[in-house]
Amino acid sequence: MTVSEDNKLLLGIDLGTSRTAVQSNRGYKNIIRSVVGYPKDIIGIKMLGKTQVFGEEAMKRRSALTIYHPLQDGVVSETGGGDFNAAAELIRHVVELATEGTSGDPCGIIGVPARASIVNKELLLDIARGIMSSVMVVSEPFMVAYSMNMLSNAIVIDIGGGTIDICGMKGTVPSIDDQVTFLKGGDYIDDRLQTAISQQYPETQITTNLSRMIKESYGFVGPTEKPVQVTLRAEGRPNVYDVTEEVRNVCESIVPEIVEHLAAIFRAYDPEDQPEVLQNIILAGGGSRISGLDQMLIDHLSEYGKANVVCVDDPDFAGSNGALKMAQEVAPEYWDQVGFVGSR
Ligand SMILES: Nc1ncnc2c1ncn2[C@@H]1O[C@H](COP(=O)(O)OP(=O)(O)O)[C@@H](O)[C@H]1O
Ligand SMILES: [Mg+2]
Structure with missing residues (x-):
């Protein structure tokens, strides 16, 4: 597919349970904690001089704020409205940061926790459409695989803050059956x-x-x-x-559950593909920095053969990097097409 950037300002956003990373095709790159705080009362508003505070600043001033971690459990809660509003404001905030002082129509691909990409897709698309002119919502482990050009016969294990997502890549957009999320990040x-x-x-x-x-x-x-x-x-x-x-x-303590789900996703591949899959196991997310985890997974997989587990080079930006790469390689005009990356 051709690259069509003209005047488009392309963004890759990784809306994680713990941190949100954003990169643009104009060289902007940043990561903030996925936190939104609202002053509890008029004193807080006076002290902070604003009605919303994001990221590290919100954590520092938390005693004066009502704090939301809108994706903490890997999904945006649609009841009560607090998480919904906080998710919208978080997306708006990072888009504003990334587009400040530049011109052009912002178009973005947003990577979200695997479960949110299934249960909250429409909600997140609705939120993001009000902020950018074209949007696509995809799962974070898929974005990591995209950044490494490993779109088939590979498994991504993404150890985030709130969740661990494991996703089998099969040359298509991962379906519900290809991914598992559990709350042990x-x-x-x-x-x-x-x-x-x-x-x-x-x-x-x-x-x-x-x-x-x-x-x-x-x-x-x-x-x-x-x-x-x-x-x-x-x-x-x-x-x-x-x-x-x-x-x-x-x-x-997180290893047995990872191994159990990893093995189940692995066994679901056709037997002739399994040797290749075993060579393409990717560890991503902040938790991939736990030392020795790659070797321990290799040991646990030994009954299936000799595995190769690689840690992504840059766990902070692998997801947003994949999202930006996809935005640059697939023109926004195609993002809405039925059957492609399942955006709608
Ligand atoms: N060096 C490290 N060793 C172990 N865990 C780490 C390390 N650095 C970050 N983490 C953990 O990674 C998690 C955040 O990972 P991240 O991929 O940013 O999450 P998410 O995508 O869910 O926002 C946090 O729990 C953080 O403490
Ligand atoms: Mg993540």
Whole structure:
């Protein structure tokens, strides 16, 4: 298909459960937390000087705000309206950031968690159509596969904040049967790690935010490379604690479910394709940075043959990169065509 960019301002957006990345064909690139906050009262409005706050700023000012994580569980809740409005405002905000100071009609492809791409597709399309002149909504793991040019006989495991999405690529847009979502992403690990550390060292003060920082710095599975020793506070006083076992056990706790779904998706391929699929297993999302995960999956798949598991180079931008690449390769005029990428 021909590239038709003329004056079009093309955007690739990855609307993740934890972070939203955006890239444009004019070189803009940014990532913010998928958070929207509204001042709780008039004091908050006065203090902040605005009625909505996004991303890191919203997290910093959270005591003055009502906070929404519109896609936290991998879907936009359509009841109550809060998540719906927050999702719309988040999309509007990143589009505004990416288009500020440039001209042209913004057209964007939005990658969303696999489950949202199925259950919220119409809703998200409606929201985004009010913001951009052409839109397509596709699943995030599909965007990751697109960015790597691995559209068939490959499996993407996307470990995000709220969910893990596993998606089998079969040369077409993945159907419901080709993808699985479960609620065991990074947030789940953070909660479990917080509990594990406070059980082992009840005197320490540990928040989810701290346990997330420990996981991001030291997260690993399998054999210990070196002990994980962190400084925590007990009754205000700092002390060094060994949390090696806690970090390992909690990070490993997501593996059985990944393997179970991965194996089911793998076995659904035709037997003659299975050897190739086994060579094309992609780990994506922030959780792909957990050290040793690729090797552990290879070990668990050994009964099927020798697997090859690769981590994407840039987990933060792999999805938005795939979305932008698709926007550049497939002209927006085609986005609405029935049968293509299932946009409508
Ligand atoms: N170095 C790291 N090790 C382990 N987990 C990490 C690391 N860096 C980020 N993460 C986790 O990845 C998750 C966010 O992944 P991301 O792909 O951005 O999510 P989403 O697409 O759902 O928004 C968070 O739980 C974060 O703590
Ligand atoms: Mg993601």
